[in-house]
Amino acid sequence: MKKILIVDDEPNIVMSLEYTFKKKNFEVYIARDGGEALQIANTIVPDIVLLDIMMPNVDGYETLKQIRNNQNLNKTKIVFLSAKNKTADIEKGLQMGADKYLTKPFSIKKLVTEINELWN
């Protein structure tokens, strides 16, 4: 069973994601900001992290950096889910080491397809 960590400060968005991935047989973990996410990631070593960028306290970029610097988490895939939709933002996200970048509002179906692609 794959482990997924959903990091977002908007509970309403998290709700839908959580429901979807539980149905797809993921082990779902939830964090409301970057700090919480890093803690959880360290203990559970997720296969995939869905990461929002604009969050209180520790933002998505910082979280990504920390994950990428952590040897234990070198297999973890990261998908940015952000309202920041400018080309420059997307490029920045991918350059920093995100595997995928989806802009909000995203389609859940597409998100699932993209995530499946990560392992094929």
Next chain:
Amino acid sequence: MAFLFLIAYWAEKNSKSKWVNNPYIYALSLAVYCSAWTYYGSVGIASQSGISFLTIYLGPVISLPLWILVMRKIIRVSKQHKISSIADFISLRYGNNRFLGALVTVICVFAIVPYISLQLKAISETFEIITDETSYVSTTILDDSTFYIAVLLAIFVAFYGTQAADASQRRKGIMTTVAVESVFKLIFFLIAGIYVTFFLFDGTSDMYQKASQLDNFNQITAFNGVTSGFNWMFTIALSFFAIFLLPRQFHVAVVENDRERYLKKAIWMFPLYLFLFNVFVIFIAWAGNLSFEGNVNQDYYILLLPLQNNNIVLALLVFLGGFSAVISMVVVSTLALSTMVSNNLVIPYGFLDMFVKGDPEKNANYIKTIRRISIFSLIIIAYFFYVNFSYELSLYSIGLISFVIIAQLAPSFFIGLFWNRGSARAVKTGMSIGVLIVVYTLILPFVLNVLQGNNSFVEQGLFGVELLKPYALLGIDFLSPEAHSFFWSMFLNTSSFLIISLLSKGNYRERNYAEMFINSSNYANLQDGAFVWKGEAYVTDIRAMLKRFLGEYKTERALNLFNMKYDISKEEEMADARLINFSEKLLTGSIGSASARILIDSVVKEEPVSLIEVLNILEESKKTIAINKALKEQSNELTETTKQLKAANIELLEQDRIKDEFLDTVAHELKTPITSIKAASEVLTDDHEMPDELKTKFLNTIVSDADRLARLIHNILDLEKLSSGRDELEIQTNQIDKTIDKAIHGVSQIANKKNVAIHYQNGTRIYANYDEDRMLQVLTNLLSNALKFSEPENGEIMIQARQKQKTIEVTVQDNGKGIPAEDINYIFDKFYQAKHQNIKKPKGSGLGLAISKKIIESHRGKIWIDKKYNRGARFLFTIPRS
């Protein structure tokens, strides 16, 4: 005398002090006009012919208002060209003509030397009166005290007048001395006047009564028909010219002028001085007429009156006053004349070749020596003139003759200032004719009279021809000899000057200088560029020439300044017109303009320029200057505009950035609920087996996020409306406590739920004018914020309204966690999260405070946060009551 040396010494040492450099010294030095003639001679005239003595002072007084116009121009021109005497001035105006300078010099010497001798005569005679040597006849020079006084004066002038080789430099020592002497002579004269009028007699009316009994009283108080009228006019005109043209007046007024603005003081101080000097003249004259029976020299009444009454001290003071008058006149006159003699006569006609060969230090010494010799010669000549001639004449008549001769400079001087056609040839002719007429009608009769002892020449005319009678040329016999001479000489002088000027054109150089003088203010900007010159000259030649006169150091400094001023390279080999003119000016101060020109001409190869060319070039340079000026102004404007544009651009960029940020934030804020709605809807659509309970939860999420979206849109629009000023407030008189009650009521449900207490003391009624709905919005926002950040159970909120002088002040404070210091400056910004791009702040639309601020501001009020309050957050706002 020792005192004079002392003052001069002090003034030279303190030449920077404000005691030496002020308009009062300048105005007082002008009073060098009042020589022994004024001091003694006026009384003499007043006793014989009444108030006509005044005319000699009316001229200057009439001319003074003109000074602002004429004198300022003269001073400006003289400074531009480093002019050091009137001879320089006139010769430069007419194309730097060497002969003209010499002619003017000769005329001045001719006029002034007798005048100086007259001053010596006054000293000698008053000295006799004081020492009571009535029978004194000087047998040899060596036991004549006047001779020693003359020599001392010469030493004084030679020492302080020739300190610098450049004659256009100011001599502060001498000028200060002259000013001090002016004060002396006035005070002593006034003391004598008061003594005579109020102590010897019982005031002015007493004197008038007594004097009116004298036989000749009517004659001396009234006008005597046409003759007297003409004589009045003539003396006024004479003195009018004299105040400009007398070498000593030109020297004090122009060469020694430090600042143009001093003129403004002088034009009222100098007339005042003259007035004070003349107040008592008529009374002293009457007193003299009453006390003496015609057997004494009326000129010396002022001295004789105290003596007769045994007031020796006063007599001595009067003598000292007269002595001061003489000294200052002699000193300044010889100084001015010696400069002219050396720069316009001796150097250009004799010593130039020697200078060209000599080395700089020797040259400067030669120049000074020539000037010193001139000073001594002038005074010695004056002394011998006095010994041989002056016994015969009164102070007044020699003074007048001297004025008439000097007046011959007037046509070329005044007309030349304003009319560009005047030419050198015309000036030479006019002046020569004028002087010849004066000689024939005034001097010859006098000399012949002295030599032959009879008046046959005057009575019969030349060769016995009636029409050539020297006092009545062509039968004009109703004028006094001086007026007659003045009339004819001026008439012929002026008309020949005008006619020849009109008939012949001056050469291009004359025309060039004429333009520079007449339009001095125009060409001031052109500076050295106003001089038109064509030809070939090497900088090295000119430099070598300058070095001979100025020395190595001064030359290099001057040329460096020149190069800097006109931005000319040091390596430039060929000299241009500006350098030629600049060098001429540099030399002019030392050796006079004529010699300067000859010297410069000797090292350059000049090509003749046609008159038309001169005018064209001048016109062009004038235009270029004007264009340059306009260009400069434009460029300045452009720079200014560019600066403003840059600032505006930065401002725009900043606003653009803020707008972008705002839009970004708005987009983000809108996307969040949309994302949630979309995701929930997708989940609901795809999953048909979802339990009802969960389904409801998703549906509720959709509803609440749709609400959030709507609220957000509403707030954004609201803020936009307030910002653009499209929102119209409905301002009415309201009671703030009632509005606060309503606001509290609005949030009470949430407060109760969170168990947070809201304290409000509803006390006095406070009325104010505001839009109640908007005010409610602000209060609600502040209260909701306070509630949001208060801890449940023990949170406390306090709201308060106070009436101030012109405003009401509302405070909302809570005991929550307060506002972090780093945010405090941004909390009124819309979506202030934007400042910290990716860090989100606690929930809310992010627009509440921004909207509140807009509302308060549109009420012309202020909203702020109390930064010192540290037990939570405290917001305050004020609005005007009406």
